[in-house]
Amino acid sequence: MRIAIDAMGGDNAPECNVEGALSAAAEWKDTQIVLVGDEARLAPLLKNKPDNVSVRHAADVIGAEDEPVKAVRRKKDSSMVVAGRMVREGEADAMISSGNTGALMTTGLLIVGRMQGIERPALAPMIPTLDDVGVLALDLGANMDATPQHLAQYALMGSVYRSKVHGIQKPRVGLLNVGTEPGKGNELTKEAYPLLENLAGIHFVGNVEARDVLTGNCDVLVCDGFAGNILLKTLEGTAGAMFKLLKEQFSRSLKTKLGAAMLMPELRSLKGKMDYKEHGGAPLLGLSGLVVKGHGSSDGTAVKNAVRQARIALMADLVPSISKEISGK
Amino acid sequence: MRIAIDAMGGDNAPECNVEGALSAAAEWKDTQIVLVGDEARLAPLLKNKPDNVSVRHAADVIGAEDEPVKAVRRKKDSSMVVAGRMVREGEADAMISSGNTGALMTTGLLIVGRMQGIERPALAPMIPTLDDVGVLALDLGANMDATPQHLAQYALMGSVYRSKVHGIQKPRVGLLNVGTEPGKGNELTKEAYPLLENLAGIHFVGNVEARDVLTGNCDVLVCDGFAGNILLKTLEGTAGAMFKLLKEQFSRSLKTKLGAAMLMPELRSLKGKMDYKEHGGAPLLGLSGLVVKGHGSSDGTAVKNAVRQARIALMADLVPSISKEISGK
Numbered sequence: 001m002r003i004a005i006d007a008m009g010g011d012n013a014p015e016c017n018v019e020g021a022l023s024a025a026a027e028w029k030d031t032q033i034v035l036v037g038d039e040a041r042l043a044p045l046l047k048n049k050p051d052n053v054s055v056r057h058a059a060d061v062i063g064a065e066d067e068p069v070k071a072v073r074r075k076k077d078s079s080m081v082v083a084g085r086m087v088r089e090g091e092a093d094a095m096i097s098s099g100n101t102g103a104l105m106t107t108g109l110l111i112v113g114r115m116q117g118i119e120r121p122a123l124a125p126m127i128p129t130l131d132d133v134g135v136l137a138l139d140l141g142a143n144m145d146a147t148p149q150h151l152a153q154y155a156l157m158g159s160v161y162r163s164k165v166h167g168i169q170k171p172r173v174g175l176l177n178v179g180t181e182p183g184k185g186n187e188l189t190k191e192a193y194p195l196l197e198n199l200a201g202i203h204f205v206g207n208v209e210a211r212d213v214l215t216g217n218c219d220v221l222v223c224d225g226f227a228g229n230i231l232l233k234t235l236e237g238t239a240g241a242m243f244k245l246l247k248e249q250f251s252r253s254l255k256t257k258l259g260a261a262m263l264m265p266e267l268r269s270l271k272g273k274m275d276y277k278e279h280g281g282a283p284l285l286g287l288s289g290l291v292v293k294g295h296g297s298s299d300g301t302a303v304k305n306a307v308r309q310a311r312i313a314l315m316a317d318l319v320p321s322i323s324k325e326i327s328g329k
Numbered sequence: 330m331r332i333a334i335d336a337m338g339g340d341n342a343p344e345c346n347v348e349g350a351l352s353a354a355a356e357w358k359d360t361q362i363v364l365v366g367d368e369a370r371l372a373p374l375l376k377n378k379p380d381n382v383s384v385r386h387a388a389d390v391i392g393a394e395d396e397p398v399k400a401v402r403r404k405k406d407s408s409m410v411v412a413g414r415m416v417r418e419g420e421a422d423a424m425i426s427s428g429n430t431g432a433l434m435t436t437g438l439l440i441v442g443r444m445q446g447i448e449r450p451a452l453a454p455m456i457p458t459l460d461d462v463g464v465l466a467l468d469l470g471a472n473m474d475a476t477p478q479h480l481a482q483y484a485l486m487g488s489v490y491r492s493k494v495h496g497i498q499k500p501r502v503g504l505l506n507v508g509t510e511p512g513k514g515n516e517l518t519k520e521a522y523p524l525l526e527n528l529a530g531i532h533f534v535g536n537v538e539a540r541d542v543l544t545g546n547c548d549v550l551v552c553d554g555f556a557g558n559i560l561l562k563t564l565e566g567t568a569g570a571m572f573k574l575l576k577e578q579f580s581r582s583l584k585t586k587l588g589a590a591m592l593m594p595e596l597r598s599l600k601g602k603m604d605y606k607e608h609g610g611a612p613l614l615g616l617s618g619l620v621v622k623g624h625g626s627s628d629g630t631a632v633k634n635a636v637r638q639a640r641i642a643l644m645a646d647l648v649p650s651i652s653k654e655i656s657g658k
Contacts, residue, residue: 130570144507144515178473178558186473186555210559211566226515229507230539230556234563237540238603241459242571245602249595259591266578266585273574274567 001030001314003307004092007037008061008079009099010298014038016098018045020303025053027304031311034092037061037079058082064296068102072110080104084111087289094310096281098294098303105142105284112289115319117326120150121286123225123293124158127232128273129216136162137176137213137221137228138285146224148192151175152199153326157285158220159202160325164316165309166219174208174218176227182206188224196222201325210234239274243267281306283313290319330359330643332636333421336366337390337408338428339627343367345427347374349632354382356633360640363421366390366408387411393625397431401439409433413440416618423639425610427623427632434471434613442617444648446655449479450615452554452622453487456561457602458545465491466505466542466550466557467614475553477521480504481528482655486614487549488531489654493645494638495548503537503547505556511535517553525551530654539563568603610635612642619648 003024007017014037021033032052035042039057046055060078062071072081080099084107086092095112097104101123108121115121122139129135138154139146146154155173162171175196177185182193184207196204208218210231223231246267250260260267281292281302290313294306313319332353336346343366350362361381364371368386375384389407391400401410409428413436415421424441426433430452437450444450451468458464467483468475475483484502491500504525506514511522513536525533534547539560542550552560575596579589589596610621610631619642623635642648 130574141507176559178470178555178562186553189555209566210562211569213563214566214570224515226507226518227556227559230505230559231563233507233539234542234560235567237538237543238564238567239571240540241543242568242599242603245459245599246595249599250592252595255591256595259588262584262588263579263592266575266581270571270574270578274571 001311002032002034002092003310004034004036004056004083004086004095005303006080006083006095006097006099007035007042008058009097010294011296012299013098014041014045016299017303018042019300020307021053022050023300023304024307025050028307028311031307033307034086036083036086056082056086062100062103064100066100066103068100068106071100071103072106080107081111084108084291087112087291093314094290094292096292096294096303096306096310098296098298101141101293104291104293108284108287108291112287112291115286115288115323115326117323118153118286120146120153121284122154122157123282124161124285125232125282126280127213127221127235128275129214131216132273133216135213135216135218135221137223137232139223139225140228140232140282141225142284144225146188148188148195151188151192151222151224152195153286154222155196155199155202155204155220156325157322158222160322161283161285161318162219164318164321165312168219170203171219172205172217173202173220173222174205176210176213176221176223176231177207178209180207180209201328243271280309283309285322288319290314330422330640331361331363331420332639333363333365333385333412333415333424334632335409335412335424335426335428336364336371337387338426339623340625341628342427343370344374345628346632347371348629349636350382351379352629352633353636354379357636357640360636362636363415365412365415385411385415391429391432393429395429395432397429397435400429400432401435409436410440413437416441416620422643423619423621425621425623425632425635425639427625427627430470430622433620433622437613437616437620441620444615444617444652444655446652447482447615449475449482450613451483451486452611453490453614454561454611455609456542456550456564457604458543460545461602462545464542464545464547464550466552466561468552468554469557469561469611470554471613473554475517477517477524480517480521480551480553481524482615483551484525484528484531484533484549485654486651487551489651490612490614490647491548493647493650494642497548499532500548501534501546502531502549502551503534505539505542505550505552505560506536507538509536509538530657572600609638612638614651617648619643
């Protein structure tokens with residue numbers, strides 16, 4: 001299989017992407033990795049290039065500040081758009097990018113193309129849970145507004161992903177809501193509830209409150225992109241704020257410094273646990289090809305993990321399986 | 330001034346309400362406290378009742394499980410509804426209840442009554458921030474769906490509250506959103522942004538991302554009730570989960586136990602800091618009288634703090650000030 005990596009995307013590009021590509025190529029000999037980007041910048045980093053790594057030149061780059069739709073339309077030779085075109089034209093089986101999120105979603109829609117029957121593709125990262133299993137949340141930002149029908153499609157796509165990629169037999173689907181009772185919520189969630197309840201092919205477990213998401217009581221969490229963003233960013237902000245406060249409190253006196261030093265490995269492990277960025281790339285579901293978004297601050301390990309994820313999804317026939325599930329409805 | 334307390338509302342009722350009432354009455358001799366509830370249950374707790382505490386008998390109670398609208402309509406002799414009626418009829422200047430939140434909002438709307446010119450009253454708790462100042466967030470659950478016009482009214486009411494009750498001269502108003510740039514958001518926030526930007530009488534500082542709320546970059550945070558609930562519950566859930574994890578990690582070995590013991594006062598202080606329940610009662614803004622919601626798990630101190638809050642709001646003419654601000658628009 002061939003996986004295209006947008007070599008110029010991400011805060012640490014192109015180094016992180018080259019490092020991830022080399023390490024993935026070493027581990028999976030059956031996988032061809034194509035680094036898409038500026039040949040002149042990539043060549044010095046690829047002096048000992050193995051056979052299953054190649055470079056596809058792309059002269060342009062979409063930056064973090066670029067306006068997504070404009071950038072994708074105009075920068076036809078950017079590494080991200082070229083990688084997308086490779087997927088559309090069957091030159092690559094999947095693409096991975098840690099670049100501008102909005103531009104990647106636009107590349108997915110305009111270049112790779114929407115899957116037939118899907119109204120809105122969805123971005124689906126894993127949110128960490130206390131039991132370390134994690135929950136796949138979607139949509140987390142591809143579409144700010146959603147209809148109940150969109151939420152039903154998210155539920156289907158998320159279920160297929162969890163079963164195909166993570167091997168969960170009957171993924172539990174929860175609806176992000178303000179209370180657990182069926183009648184709770186805003187207009188969107190009140191209408192979505194009976195739709196999900198009656199949807200064949202998913203195992204709906206009802207409403208899930210935001211405070212319970214971390215306890216891992218579902219495998220797929222369905223929400224509109226706005227609410228999902230509030231959830232994820234609050235989680236990130238609260239964890240960050242608490243670590244900042246702990247650090248302040250723990251450097252107050254010799255006694256607290258000593259206590260903190262004794263707890264350092266435990267504190268570090270907790271920090272890793274709460275960091276959703278460490279939980280792999282986020283697939284963009286509902287496209288006619290496989291697109292995986294890495295986090296902007298991805299390092300080589302994160303890029304390699306995204307390759308691992310893409311391989312599993314490809315081997316499990318993720319995209320055809322979603323298509324089959326959707327067309328069956 | 331006279332403040333009615335729903336003596337039967339809250340997990341620890343009636344004891345917490347009696348304790349809070351007695352302690353408030355002792356501190357503020359100018360304040361008449363009326364405990365509304367079952368006389369037979371209250372009498373034994375009020376053996377040494379000071380002159381400024383009295384009981385108004387109410388035979389019935391609205392429970393935590395009661396369906397709000399039905400309960401308020403049918404239980405006309407419940408402590409909550411009787412307290413609401415006292416406010417409407419001028420027998421009390423304010424009411425405080427730690428009972429069923431939905432029922433209290435219904436009591437506000439149906440019994441106390443909406444302020445003229447207000448489309449939707451809003452529940453406005455304080456969310457803790459790292460600088461200990463806190464941010465008043467509204468709406469946090471009175472209405473699940475909102476229009477841009479509702480958000481503009483929330484902004485006005487929140488600004489008046491922060492300036493009158495907390496003495497902030499020019500409260501900074503932020504709009505909860507998924508990015509800081511003006512064009513970001515869902516349909517609601519995209520339409521609300523220019524409305525807030527052009528609203529006389531508030532100091533709008535733009536969009537605020539969920540991850541930055543805790544850093545205290547605004548004094549009033551405006552959002553619809555659904556998004557607000559996701560924010561508050563995620564904050565609560567994340568903090569709770571982290572304390573649970575810390576506890577687990579810290580009891581792993583003798584070394585970690587010793588380290589944790591050395592840090593105990595700091596950990597406790599952090600826990601208090603992150604607990605929004607410790608940040609006083611939440612006013613229900615936009616009613617024709619003052620209604621303050623205490624948290625369900627309120628103890629005597631929390632009830633006393635709610636009385637303190639109600640006193641300040643009454644002395645500062647909060648309700649007439651909001652009415653003046655709204656009718657001027």
